Amino acid sequence: MNFFHLLSELEQLDPELGERLDSRRAVFKHLGGMGQKLTAAALPLAIGAIFNKAYGQTPAGLQVVEALNFALKLEYLELSLYKYRASLTGLSAPITTSLNLIAADEANHVAFLRTIISAMGGTPIAEPPLALFDFTAGIGSMQGPYIGFSTNPAVFLVVAQALEDLGVRAYKGLTPTLMTNKTMLTAALNIHSIEARHSAQIRAIRRALATSASTPPSQGVPGSPNAAPKSWVSGTDRGGPAPGSAPFYTSPIYEAGNKVIGGPEDIMFHQEANTIHLGVALTNNLSAAVANFPLAAFTEAFDEGLDVTTVSTIARPFVLHSSKFF
Amino acid sequence: MPGATITLTGSGFTGTTSLLLGTVAATFTVVNDTTITFTVPASAQTAALTLTTPGGVITSASAFTVLPAPASAPxxxxxxxxxxxxxxxxxxxxxxxxxxxxxxxxxxxxxxxxxxxxxxxxxxxxxxxxxxxxxxxxxxxxxxxxxxxxxLPTTVSVGTGKLGVLNYVYALEQLEADFYTQVRAGSYYTGLATGSAEKLILDDLFYHEVIHREFFKADIKVSRNTPIPDLRTTFSTVNFNDRASVLNTAKVLEDLGVAAYNGVSQYLAEPAYVFLMAKIVSVEARHAAMIRDLVAESTFVGNDIATVTSASTSSVATNNAPARSSLERALSPQEVVAIANTFLADGSKLDVSGIR
CATH class of the missing domain: 2.60.40.10 (Immunoglobulins)
Incomplete structure (x- = not known):
């Protein structure tokens, strides 16, 4: 794609483009700055971001940047957790490999989100120091329920599953906001499905450890949804890896969120056990083809989203209280 | 030609008792002593004419040529x-x-x-x-x-607008559901131990994909639209008795499903439907991760489906992500059906040109 040619053509169609873009000089300077961080392959994304800046300086455009910054916060949270993987003891080689892969993805997501937030004209939230986080879920006391997370793989994996499951739900909740910019919507979805793969793998590792404490093959037989979960959310997973109520336990991750006041119509943040989607009830009565299916399958076939407020409330115990990070 | 009326002229025809064309008797009429007419028999062939008259038997000096009868119209x-x-x-x-x-x-x-x-x-x-x-x-x-x-049309058009998108994902769910239906009939699946982790995964994937299929069929009808017909799949390249063949095909289909959902949401205008697609795509991603784990340990992500360490080569501009961004593929409907149509029979191949 010849970007400069494209800009020239657009200017003919829209003489005010230059003004919308502040000035061509500023745009090219802007592009040039990004060029140091972006490969040529990323240019279409950057262009999408610039045009959003040019034409999308509306409340919706601002919301897109805010949504991306919220996603960035969650990526910082996850990335920071995986930094502790090196101090875990007794990991098998495949588990180490999996955790390394996930950690690399989270670092990549952080870098990518920072780049596109800048390209949108926003300011990416700075990466907090590791000490801001408290993965014991102790609001900074480092004495929360998940004490021992940095050395005990079982505890670490409880926190990892909780944060991955939360992340998958959070990205879903952002999609109605992000859809005002198709480029950013697709980019966020492309991160979202990777997070779902992480969740599935962390769950598989926990399942394997719970059922056989085995090294490969990693597939264990699912048992209690708390200790040996399936790789898909079944019902509400009976409260997840550490069942119990907020603020220290994982049940809220699988429960309903809030309807967003002033948010998009028709978006309800149901609990994970929800089986009614856009008015279609998933039951054995849906059709003959599903007449004999186990009821759990109807809840597993669809994930659910969560709103920013609920996600923040759930994440809050994992950061220093005074930081107001969430 | 047979059926034609021929006139002979000569003399001494009165009282003629037979007229043969070769050996075939012809129907004839003595008009007068010097004129006789006859009809060329249906079975007659070129031959000499022989008349039997009171005055004796006369044979023509040369053969009478019988032309072939014209063919009848079909x-x-x-x-x-x-x-x-x-x-x-x-x-x-x-x-x-x-x-x-x-x-x-x-x-x-x-x-x-x-x-x-x-x-x-x-x-x-x-x-x-x-x-x-x-x-x-x-x-x-x-x-x-x-x-x-x-x-019959060789392709099934999914239509345009929201219906086009819904029919498109309905088609992909039909493909996946039919695949797992056939998996469950093969000896790889039937040979798995009851209650084994692998069998439970394949059971769940079958349930989930059939539920997705039935959901979209119902959702399209709720909107008073007509879903595309049941598609006929063709898995002729798959050996359902072989673990590797089944799992590698499952990997193709699950990864394709994720990339399809990722790539199609941008064509939806209603937040509720964008949200709906997101609710399903993460389940497809969970499937893909586990199928890939069954194929090879710790391959739940990789450069073949995400930009982990390499840049994306997808033709979807919005997914031309840089290396080390860990963005999963978003494939355009055209890119998806290029693969999906290899598993669909003639008459069931998808036309997604209406999704724009």
Whole structure:
């Protein structure tokens, strides 16, 4: 794609483009700055971001940047957790490999989100120091329920599953906001499905450890949804890896969120056990083809989203209280 | 030619008792003593004429030439099947097909074989346009025309707008559901131990994909629209008795499903439907991760489906992500059906040109 040619053509169609873009000089300077961080392959994304800046300086455009910054916060949270993987003891080689892969993805997501937030004209939230986080879920006391997370793989994996499951739900909740910019919507979805793969793998590792404490093959037989979960959310997973109520336990991750006041119509943040989607009830009565299916399958076939407020409330115990990070 | 009336002139014809053309008797009339007429018999061939008269037997000096009778025009009484895809073989029943010179469908020549005077077969031309067709069979005796043939469309159009997107994902869910249905009939699956982790995963994936399929069918009907018909799949390259063959195909289909959902949400205008797609795509991603884990340990992500360490080569501009961004593929509907159509039979292949 010849970007400069494209800009020239657009200017003919829209003489005010230059003004919308502040000035061509500023745009090219802007592009040039990004060029140091972006490969040529990323240019279409950057262009999408610039045009959003040019034409999308509306409340919706601002919301897109805010949504991306919220996603960035969650990526910082996850990335920071995986930094502790090196101090875990007794990991098998495949588990180490999996955790390394996930950690690399989270670092990549952080870098990518920072780049596109800048390209949108926003300011990416700075990466907090590791000490801001408290993965014991102790609001900074480092004495929360998940004490021992940095050395005990079982505890670490409880926190990892909780944060991955939360992340998958959070990205879903952002999609109605992000859809005002198709480029950013697709980019966020492309991160979202990777997070779902992480969740599935962390769950598989926990399942394997719970059922056989085995090294490969990693597939264990699912048992209690708390200790040996399936790789898909079944019902509400009976409260997840550490069942119990907020603020220290994982049940809220699988429960309903809030309807967003002033948010998009028709978006309800149901609990994970929800089986009614856009008015279609998933039951054995849906059709003959599903007449004999186990009821759990109807809840597993669809994930659910969560709103920013609920996600923040759930994440809050994992950061220093005074930081107001969430 | 047979049937023709011939006039002979000579003398002494009165009282003639027989007229033979070769050895075949002809019907004749003595007009007067010098004139006789006869009708060339149907079975007559070129031969000398022999008259038996009261005055004796007379044989013509030269042979009387019998010309071949013209062929009768063909007729068509039945076309079977009445609806056929391009390249399908169709059988026609009728009369006078012997020596047929051409069979055309909407004016395009078709390859044909005459089985007998009352039956021929032809191949529907590749480029035939879908819809009611005009079939013409030509012989030296004339032509027969029939409108009893309908050319079926080779592709199923998903439509446009929201319905197009919903039919598109409905089609992909049909493909996945049908795949796992067939997996469960193969000896790889039936040989797995009851309650084993691998069997439970395949059971769940079957349940989930069938539920997705039935959901979209119901959702499209709720909107008072008509879902696309049931698609016919073709997994001829898959050995359902072989673990590697099944799991590698499952990997292709699950990864494809994720990339399809990722790539199609941008065409939806309603937040509720964008949200809906997100609720399903993460389940597809969970499936993909576990199938990939069954294929090879710790391959739940990789450069083949995400930009972990390499840049994306997808033709979807919005996914031209840089290396080390860990963005999963978003494939355009065109890119997806290029793969999906290899698993769909003629007549069930998808046309997604309406999604824009």
């Amino acid at each position: 007729t068509i009484t039945n076309v079977s099947p009445a609806s056929a895809l391009p390249n399908a073989v169709v059988t026609v029943v009728g009369t006078n097909f012997t020596g047929a010179t051409a069979v055309t469908v909407n004016g395009t020549s078709a390859t044909f074989t005459v089985t007998s005077s009352t039956m021929l077969t032809f191949v529907v031309p590749t480029a035939s346009v879908a819809g009611a067709a005009t079939l013409v069979i030509a012989t030296s005796g004339g032509t027969a025309t029939s409108t009893g043939l309908t050319v």
